[in-house]
Amino acid sequence: MKKFVDLHLQPSIKDLTQMKKMVSLASELGYRMIGITLPPNVTRDTVKQLQSICNNVKTDLITRMDLSPKTPRELLHKLSRFRRKFEVISVICTSKAVARQAAKDRRVDLLSFPATSPRKRFFDHAEAELASKAFSSLEIDMAPLISSKSFSRIRLLSSLRKEVRIARKFSVPITISSGATNIHLIRGPYDYAAVASLFDMATPLALRALSETPLTIVQRNREKLSPNFVAPGIRLVRRKNCCPDA
Amino acid sequence: MSRRVRKRYLAFRVVSDQSISKRDVADAVWNAVLRLFGEYGTSQTNLALIEYDQEKSWGIIRCSHRAVEMVRASITSLTEINEKPVAIHVLGVYGTLKALRRKVSL
Numbered sequence: 001m002k003k004f005v006d007l008h009l010q011p012s013i014k015d016l017t018q019m020k021k022m023v024s025l026a027s028e029l030g031y032r033m034i035g036i037t038l039p040p041n042v043t044r045d046t047v048k049q050l051q052s053i054c055n056n057v058k059t060d061l062i063t064r065m066d067l068s069p070k071t072p073r074e075l076l077h078k079l080s081r082f083r084r085k086f087e088v089i090s091v092i093c094t095s096k097a098v099a100r101q102a103a104k105d106r107r108v109d110l111l112s113f114p115a116t117s118p119r120k121r122f123f124d125h126a127e128a129e130l131a132s133k134a135f136s137s138l139e140i141d142m143a144p145l146i147s148s149k150s151f152s153r154i155r156l157l158s159s160l161r162k163e164v165r166i167a168r169k170f171s172v173p174i175t176i177s178s179g180a181t182n183i184h185l186i187r188g189p190y191d192y193a194a195v196a197s198l199f200d201m202a203t204p205l206a207l208r209a210l211s212e213t214p215l216t217i218v219q220r221n222r223e224k225l226s227p228n229f230v231a232p233g234i235r236l237v238r239r240k241n242c243c244p245d246a
Numbered sequence: 247m248s249r250r251v252r253k254r255y256l257a258f259r260v261v262s263d264q265s266i267s268k269r270d271v272a273d274a275v276w277n278a279v280l281r282l283f284g285e286y287g288t289s290q291t292n293l294a295l296i297e298y299d300q301e302k303s304w305g306i307i308r309c310s311h312r313a314v315e316m317v318r319a320s321i322t323s324l325t326e327i328n329e330k331p332v333a334i335h336v337l338g339v340y341g342t343l344k345a346l347r348r349k350v351s352l
Contacts, residue, residue, distance in 0.1 A: 025261075029335065145323075146322065146323050146325055147325050149281075150281075182331070183261065183333065184261065184325060184331040184332060184333045185325070185333070186333065187322050187333065187335065188335055188336065190318070190336065191318060191319075191321075191322040191335065191336055192322070194315045194318035194319040194322060195319045195322050195323065197315050197319060198282070198319055203315075
């Protein structure tokens with residue numbers, strides 16, 4: 001059985017009732033790991049509180065931060081500041097320069113593009129080539145697609161179809177997330193897979209984008225953030241003083 | 247000789263703050279399919295709302311087996327009925343009503 005992951009829930013941190021509702025609904029729909037966007041100044045107590053809410057419904061909390069820098073320099077500064085504090089880092093690319101910098105930086109996990117303006121979706125061939133080398137993933141939020149209507153939905157579907165085609169060509173992993181801000185925008189993984197068929201994502205690929213791809217990102221980052229991590233492929237197995245015979 | 251059209255039954259649950267009538271659900275689902283796939287696409291779905299329990303907010307939709315993904319995508323894209331926010335979750339897709347009633351505890 002697949003382990004489904006929703007990397008992008010956006011409840012209000014202050015409204016714990018709404019948070020509980022969203023997390024329990026996501027768990028009910030089959031998600032075993034939930035990524036919640038947190039503000040940069042989030043306290044440890046708040047994170048612990050969120051973890052206990054998630055544990056109560058047998059889900060795993062993933063701490064996530066959305067960066068929305070205006071310049072590549074600002075992006076680099078924010079990455080060096082927040083990378084080790086959050087398990088998943090997403091960059092909302094609002095300019096081409098930021099998009100290119102985010103695509104080639106290995107510290108960036110997810111590349112997001114504004115859904116409301118198709119001209120700001122900079123995921124083209126050059127971007128895909130950089131992203132495939134840096135193991136960044138293209139994130140597709142479903143909430144804007146579900147909640148949009150008529151021409152905006154047509155334009156968004158058209159952009160997504162093009163981006164999925166490019167991503168597949170350059171083997172860039174795709175992650176499908178809900179991007180939900182309230183319980184009415186959360187759907188089950190198989191429902192999202194059906195919606196993904198609208199922009200030419202076959203069901204197996206869509207299900208992979210909802211399970212294996214985000215799971216790989218989280219596992220990779222958790223390993224990197226663990227105190228035993230030394231470098232890629234090298235980790236601390238045991239310390240000298242813990243083995244008296246050695 | 248023409249082949250019999252195979253059917254699929256979708257069990258669904260409506261999440262909303264208010265109670266929604268069967269008529270409203272049927273209209274919303276039809277309009278969602280129509281909006282997303284047009285008249286030609288909708289004509290291929292053989293869509294019908296065959297059961298809806300207003301108290302428990304669940305129902306059963308029948309469609310052609312070739313149109314399951316279309317209907318599922320349309321239902322997923324529904325975000326409001328009568329200008330009130332709703333979400334419709336598909337609980338499962340079955341080949342017979344008997345299998346649906348056996349597997350989905352409604």
